[in-house]
Amino acid sequence: MYKIVSIPGDGIGPEVVAGALAVMNRLAEKHGFTIAIEEHPFGGASYDLHGEMLTEATLEACRNCDAVLLGAVGGPKWESLPHEHKPEAALLKIRRELGLFANLRPAKVYDALIDASSLKADVVGGTDFVVFRELTGGIYFGQPRGYDENKGWNTMVYERYEVERIARIAFEAAQKRGGRVTSIDKANVLEVSQLWRNVVHEVHRDFPEIELSDMYVDNAAMQIVRNPKQFDVIVTGNLFGDILSDIAGMITGSLGMLPSASIGKSHALYEPIHGSAPDIAGQNKANPIATIASVAMMFEHSFCMPDIANEIYQAIETTLAEGLRTADIANAGQSAVSTTEMTAAIVKNLGQ
Numbered sequence: 001m002y003k004i005v006s007i008p009g010d011g012i013g014p015e016v017v018a019g020a021l022a023v024m025n026r027l028a029e030k031h032g033f034t035i036a037i038e039e040h041p042f043g044g045a046s047y048d049l050h051g052e053m054l055t056e057a058t059l060e061a062c063r064n065c066d067a068v069l070l071g072a073v074g075g076p077k078w079e080s081l082p083h084e085h086k087p088e089a090a091l092l093k094i095r096r097e098l099g100l101f102a103n104l105r106p107a108k109v110y111d112a113l114i115d116a117s118s119l120k121a122d123v124v125g126g127t128d129f130v131v132f133r134e135l136t137g138g139i140y141f142g143q144p145r146g147y148d149e150n151k152g153w154n155t156m157v158y159e160r161y162e163v164e165r166i167a168r169i170a171f172e173a174a175q176k177r178g179g180r181v182t183s184i185d186k187a188n189v190l191e192v193s194q195l196w197r198n199v200v201h202e203v204h205r206d207f208p209e210i211e212l213s214d215m216y217v218d219n220a221a222m223q224i225v226r227n228p229k230q231f232d233v234i235v236t237g238n239l240f241g242d243i244l245s246d247i248a249g250m251i252t253g254s255l256g257m258l259p260s261a262s263i264g265k266s267h268a269l270y271e272p273i274h275g276s277a278p279d280i281a282g283q284n285k286a287n288p289i290a291t292i293a294s295v296a297m298m299f300e301h302s303f304c305m306p307d308i309a310n311e312i313y314q315a316i317e318t319t320l321a322e323g324l325r326t327a328d329i330a331n332a333g334q335s336a337v338s339t340t341e342m343t344a345a346i347v348k349n350l351g352q
């Protein structure tokens with residue numbers, strides 16, 4: 001039996017998580033395993049219920065399960081709260097408390113969606129890279145931080161061990177993929193990036209068969225759009241990984257396509273890379289594929305069931321090949337289906 005904690009969160013979070021749970025339940029039924037799903041409030045939804053964005057009960061449930069499924073948090077309703085009380089601060093806290101230091105963000109273009117990308121087919125076709133984003137350090141966590149009327153400040157800091165551990169798993173992933181790692185930093189300007197670069201090269205000595213290159217983040221943003229096929233594994237810090245993976249979203253057609261796995265030593269959490277999309281929340285318009293594909297990553301990484309993961313990817317591929325498109329991936333003139341229609345089609349394509 002697998003024990004899963006579902007924390008749908010805010011905005012489109014509950015809509016896309018419902019899609020992912022439907023897929024999970026269908027697979028459990030099909031293959032005869034048991035999944036116990038326990039739902040807990042998180043983010044703004046939790047604040048509205050309990051006056052806290054992340055309760056001890058939710059955190060404890062996340063510590064005591066096999067995997068966590070997260071939708072997204074945040075939205076205009078909670079934007080004016082003090083920084084440390086915002087839903088986004090709770091997201092940082094849960095990542096830190098669960099020790100989720102590595103955020104894996106694969107960017108793969110589905111053949112059926114090559115024409116949904118904002119780029120030319122020959123540029124995006126065949127794109128298949130993964131971003132290893134450091135998730136519990138860097139400028140999102142560094143102290144001191146704050147602002148007053150005249151000044152705002154944050155601190156970007158990385159400790160050697162934080163760079164070592166993300167670099168090591170990026171090199172290990174490259175061994176099983178295309179054998180290439182691109183480390184992305186801003187070492188021409190930032191001292192913290194110089195440390196990053198030095199440590200990545202030290203770790204590389206243990207992986208001599210892997211081809212390592214360095215790239216500055218500004219160039220990397222351009223290169224992902226110019227020629228995304230040049231990348232295999234990208235390893236980078238928290239802020240740069242956040243930004244670059246949203247850019248990768250547009251290569252694959254939409255932010256609504258990109259899943260992620262946030263992994264640590266003892267816990268794992270699966271979440272789409274997108275946010276709570278307040279502009280379309282509650283309208284049954286959101287693309288559930290990023291969250292459904294996050295479930296595939298859960299089966300692969302937490303339950304060591306790559307065949308089940310492939311069934312999910314295949315069902316997504318088939319559904320897209322049948323022509324179903326939510327609004328974000330529909331081209332002009334194509335009619336769009338709803339979140340629940342897309343979910344139902346993927347569930348159907350999982351077969352009996």
Ligand SMILES: NC(=O)C1=CN([C@@H]2O[C@H](COP(=O)(O)OP(=O)(O)OC[C@H]3O[C@@H](n4cnc5c(N)ncnc54)[C@H](O)[C@@H]3O)[C@@H](O)[C@H]2O)C=CC1
Nearest residue numbers: 072073074075255256274275276277278279280286287328
């Ligand atoms: N992991 C998380 O919980 C994250 C939370 N956020 C929060 O979400 C809120 C909104 O942030 P935004 O900057 O607007 O980013 P966003 O990712 O929520 O939305 C950006 C744009 O992409 C679209 N979009 C996103 N996901 C989609 C999906 N599944 N299907 C179709 N369209 C989709 C939205 O409609 C919007 O136009 C903020 O409060 C932000 O802090 C942002 C990023 C990550």
Ligand SMILES: CC(C)CC(=O)C(=O)O
Nearest residue numbers: 088089091092242273274
């Ligand atoms: C704390 C966040 C909202 C960060 C973010 O945008 C992300 O993890 O994708």
Ligand SMILES: [Mg+2]
Nearest residue numbers: 242243246273
């Ligand atoms: Mg982001």
